[in-house]
Amino acid sequence: MTEHYFNALEQKIDQLLQHCEQLERENDQLREREQSLKEERAQLVQLNEQTQSKIKTMIMRLKALEQNK
Template identity: 55%
Template sequence: MEDADLNALTAKIDQLIRLAEQLRTENHQLRSSERQWREERARLIEQNELARHTVESMISRLKALEQDS
């Protein structure tokens, strides 16, 4: 193998190593972001359920007041 071919191969390997590291970093960031979005989604679902129960309770109380009248 000639020096030029070896140098080109070495350069391509170095480039692939840099790309792999870049992709690993990006993947880590995306997984972290996904985890944060999932946590926020779970929190919002919980808040929505709490609000729904509160509204249902208020409606029940209003119906009870209406029947008492």
């Protein structure tokens, strides 16, 4: 095998290593984004539940006011 072959192989290996490092960084970023979205979703679910509870309370109060007329 020639020196040229080994140089080409070494270059390809370096490219693969760089590509793997890039994919690892992107994967880390995606995991962080996923965690952030999960936290945001949990907050929105909680806010939605609170809002539903308040609306139900207002509806019950309105019905009570109608019945007292």
